Amino acid sequence: MRKWFERILIGVVVAYVLALIVAPIVALIFGAFGEGLGLVFQSLSRPDVLESFVRTLWIGLLVVAIHLVFGTAVSWVIVRQRFPGRSLLNALIDMPFAVSPVVVGYMLLLLFGRNGLLAPLLEALNFRVAFAMPGMILATLFVTLPFMVRELVPVLENFNIQQEKAAATLGANGWQIFWRVTLPALRWGFIYGITLTFARALGEFGAILVIGGGIQGRTETATLYIYRALDEREYTGAYSAALVLGLVSFLLVMGTDFLRRKKKIEGETIT
Amino acid sequence: MTTILLRDRSQKKAKKAPLPWGGWSIRTAALSYLAIMLLIPLAVIFHDGLREGVGVLWTQVSRPAAWHALKLTLWTSLIMTLINTIMGLLTAFVLVRYRFPGKAILNGLVDLPLAIPTLVTGVMLVVLFGPQQALGAWLKDELGLSIIFAPPGIILALLFITFPFVVRAVQPVLINLDRDQERAAATLGASGWTIFWRIILPPLLLPLASGAILSFARAIGEFGAIVIVAGNIPLYSQTAAVYVLGEVESENRLGASAISLVMVSVAFGLMLVVDYLQKRASKTK
Secondary structure, three states: OOOOOOOOHHHHHHHHHHHHHHHHHHHHHHHHHHOOOOHHHHOOOOHHHHHHHHHHHHHHHHHHHHHHHHHHHHHHHHHOOOOOHHHHHHHHHHHHHOOOOOHHHHHHHHOOOOOOOOOOHHHHHHHOOOOHHHHHHHHHHHHHHHHHHHHHHHHHHOOOHHHHHHHHHHHOOOOHHHHHHHHHHHHHHHHHHHHHHHHHHHHOHHHHHHHHHHOOOOOOOOHHHHHHHHHHHOOOHHHHHHHHHEEEEEHHHHHHHHHHHHHHHHHHOOO | OOOOOOOOOOOOOOOOOOOOOOOOOHHHHHHHHHHHHHHHHHHHHHHOOOOOHHHHHHHHHOOOOHHHHHHHHHHHHHHHHHHHHHHHHHHHHHHHHHOOOOOHHHHHHHHHHHHOOOHHHHHHHHHHHHHOOOOHHHHHHHHOOHHHHOOOHHHHHHHHHHHHHHHHHHHHHHHOOOOOHHHHHHHHHOOOHHHHHHHHHHHHHHHHHHHHHHHHHHHHHHHHHHHHHOOOOOOOOOOOOHHHHHHHHOOOOOHHHHHHHHHHHHHHHHHHHHHHHHHHHHHHH
């Protein structure tokens, strides 16, 4: 009786995951290759498609670099310092999870758009943010803000401050301590933060659509290309690009997850 | 990746850095970064939404297409949250308590939606259920059920995207549950159901609630998957986020700001609740 109950529960869960998660993925793979492998490569090697992927890559790399610096600073402040409003700040960090990407793009448009609050200043400086790369980078920065911080805060909290003290006692200066003691201990937090930020940046769509406008040849990223291709009924192009984008994010996130688990099994303490 | 959702609040005491790192300069840099990146954009929405007064805000929100979009967003998200809470709890339970072949793969599949861009999720669902596809056509002809460009597609997309939230919130608590209480209850003659309701479920309620609210908050703002799956049919399958996009494109600033303000307020309120629940959960630990 109990054994049957157990089998039914397992069956229900497996069926649910197969139908909800696995079936759509398999469908996309078949959809992309349905017209043959040649057509997939042909549609992916078109100059406008390649260009949109390169643009996505640049945005991702820049966003990771900026968050690497400021995300570390924010995590450090949250863990090590006490000041009024700190706990509200801690809740605010998660806001980008819940704010709609369209609204994120619209916020930036209200600030940097043609009639935006900062329009006179931008005009004086002759600097374009909306419908240009700077705006798209800002949008992606907003959307990916929590990832680095949420990965670094727990490792920073578990980091044993005695190690830093010991290094200081032994005569190391502030920078030496940071490079030799603190940074290596936080390694996995950084690796995971970087991967998640990058993967999320590659997939950003709504915010970039609103602030960038998806102008072909100028502000079109990989996701915006997929959107346009669907609109123009170029299904093989859309499906192939979606497959590549999904696969890259999948390999990034799952690969790091796999590495981390392997390290854990090997017995290295994960800090 | 789950640390994002399940922060460890166990070590709360401040650790003073003994080193003269220029704590002040780092704090100033970090706080100004957050102010520029987070607070100013959010404040601009409030400023612009309320600029013409609450009356105008209400007129914009109560326009039929806007009101319908908000209601559709709300009810599809609620149905998703209900299904996700039950299936998430069940999945976590099966993953923690039972052994079966393929368990590690199933556990890995739970995180998959976090790794896939939501636009790609939308494309996947269209390929599977689109009206020109085999399965989509069969469902439509045999059951009269439209999924793509209709509300069921919205719910499916939201279920896909939010699947990890409840599972990963419940799983760690379920692992740490003391099995002795269950054994004691069984010895005293309690049935399987009684044990589940009286002993297993109560400590899971807090993580279950924060996982559910997190899914709901995430669903309210979802755009990438929905715009592909549901299209943009006003008064039928147009959600709040898609409505805002339409208002931005037609340069109706009042409408866009009003609905954005409503969405940001809901998101902010829900995130504060999640934050409170997680703080309480770490206190009762």
